[in-house]
Amino acid sequence: MPSAASTAPASKQVVSPVQPVPAPAPVVGVASAGTPWKLLRDIKLPTPGAASLDRRGALYVADADNNLRQFGPEGLLLNTYAPAQPGHAAQVEAWNVTTTLVFNDDRQQLVLLDRFLAPIAEVRLADYVDGTIRAATLAPDNRIWLLDESNLVLRQFDPNSLRLLQNTPLDLLIGRSRPDFRFLRQYQNNLYLVDRSTGIYVFDNFGSYKKKLPFTGLSMIGFRGDELYYLDAGALHFFNLYTLAERRVALPAGLDPAAVRQVLVGETYAYIFTAAGVAVYQVQ
Numbered sequence: 001m002p003s004a005a006s007t008a009p010a011s012k013q014v015v016s017p018v019q020p021v022p023a024p025a026p027v028v029g030v031a032s033a034g035t036p037w038k039l040l041r042d043i044k045l046p047t048p049g050a051a052s053l054d055r056r057g058a059l060y061v062a063d064a065d066n067n068l069r070q071f072g073p074e075g076l077l078l079n080t081y082a083p084a085q086p087g088h089a090a091q092v093e094a095w096n097v098t099t100t101l102v103f104n105d106d107r108q109q110l111v112l113l114d115r116f117l118a119p120i121a122e123v124r125l126a127d128y129v130d131g132t133i134r135a136a137t138l139a140p141d142n143r144i145w146l147l148d149e150s151n152l153v154l155r156q157f158d159p160n161s162l163r164l165l166q167n168t169p170l171d172l173l174i175g176r177s178r179p180d181f182r183f184l185r186q187y188q189n190n191l192y193l194v195d196r197s198t199g200i201y202v203f204d205n206f207g208s209y210k211k212k213l214p215f216t217g218l219s220m221i222g223f224r225g226d227e228l229y230y231l232d233a234g235a236l237h238f239f240n241l242y243t244l245a246e247r248r249v250a251l252p253a254g255l256d257p258a259a260v261r262q263v264l265v266g267e268t269y270a271y272i273f274t275a276a277g278v279a280v281y282q283v284q
Contacts, residue, residue, distance in 0.1 A: 037252040037270070038282040041075050045277040048261075050102075052094040053222075054115075057266045060100060061278065062089035068102060070117055073269050075280035081117035093138040093185070101144065103136040110136060110144060112159060123159055135184035135193075139205070145191060147184050154193065154207055168207040174198075183220040188241070192228070194218055200228075213239070224265050231263050252281065 049062035057073035066089045068081040087104035094100040099120065102111040112120040125133050131150030138144055139156075143165065146155045152174065156166040170179075183194035186205065193201040200213040200221065213228075215221075215237075221230045227238045234257030236249045251257055251272070261273045265283065272279045 036284055039252070040269075040280045040282055042276075043071065043075050043278040043280065045069070047275055048273050048278055050089045050092045051262065051264060051271070051273065051278075052092040052100075053264050053266050053271075054094040054097045054100075056097060057269065058094070059264070059271055059278075060092050060094045062092060062102070066104075068092065068100075068113070068117060073266065075269075075271075075278070079117040081113055081119075083111065091136055091183070093136075095187075096138065096140055096142070099138060099142055101136065101138040103133075105133070108133055110159065121159060123157075123162070128157065128162060128164060129155065134181050137184040137186055137191075139186050145184055145186060145207075147181055147193060149181060152179075154191075154203065156207060166207045168203065168209070170201075173201065173209055182218070185221065185223070187223045188226075190241075192221060194221055215239075220262060222264055224267070229263075229265060231260065233257075234260075236263060236265070255279075 045061065045063055047064040049066065051059065051061045053059055058078070059071040061069050063069060066083065066087060068089065069077060070079040072078055087107040087109060089102050090105035091103040092100065098115055100113040100117065102113065104111065108125045110123040110125065114120055129146065129148060131148040133146050134149035135147040136144060142159070144157045144159060146157055148155055152170045154168040154170060155164055158165055177198050179198065180196040181193065182196050185192050189205045191203040191205065191207065193203070195201060196218060197216065199216055202210045202213065204210055215230060217232065218230050221228055226242055227240050229236055229238045234251055236251070238247045238249065251260060255272070259274045261275070263273065264271045268282060270281045270283045272281065
């Protein structure tokens with residue numbers, strides 16, 4: 001995987017029960033700063049799905065039945081949202097606290113929830129978009145970014161007026177490559193579109209293309225402070241969005257890297273997802 005010290009142009013490729021763990025000993029991962037992992041508890045949640053953290057550190061996880069569960073930062077269950085109709089929760093976005101977005105890709109539907117997971121609105125995307133939406137995310141102003149995979153267009157949608165506001169064609173950016181779009185997220189006035197094949201496309205908050213980060217083979221990314229992070233080769237990789245510095249943090253000792261499905265990192269706690277559930281760690 002190429003270094004991200006320089007970015008590449010687009011046309012080129014460079015629950016259930018929560019069980020506390022009694023008196024755990026700190027598990028230390030190998031990292032540039034010696035980052036410790038202290039196991040707090042295991043959340044038994046078979047086959048957890050899409051997940052997100054909000055600004056206050058609360059964790060949101062879709063379970064195997066696509067119910068959305070909200071946990072406090074230490075992993076204690078707070079609320080559960082059970083949809084009236086079944087649907088696959090492909091992406092959850094809870095960063096702005098007051099509104100949580102659930103994108104059901106099989107039903108092509110957006111569900112908006114308040115901070116207690118009470119329904120605010122549901123939007124059937126087929127009524128407003130002539131194409132198949134692959135990924136969706138919530139912007140800080142409560143507008144919604146949509147990746148229209150059928151037409152290769154990045155769209156911005158206003159759920160209040162039910163109108164499409166902006167459209168950014170992607171065909172010229174992609175060129176002859178065969179994209180495999182997986183994830184979409186807005187953070188610190190930039191929009192990040194993850195293409196597993198070629199890297200991460202970066203746009204400003206108006207949808208104008210800025211650059212591409214050459215991190216390939218990814219299905220999702222996360223953000224912590226000024227860093228972007230992702231899981232690769234049994235470790236967490238952190239990339240500073242401004243200094244371009246990179247660092248690597250090994251997963252907790254004794255954990256099988258092949259069993260880890262995703263990792264979310266907050267300011268104080270980290271969450272490691274496996275097929276059995278979510279392990280909650282305290283980090284520094």
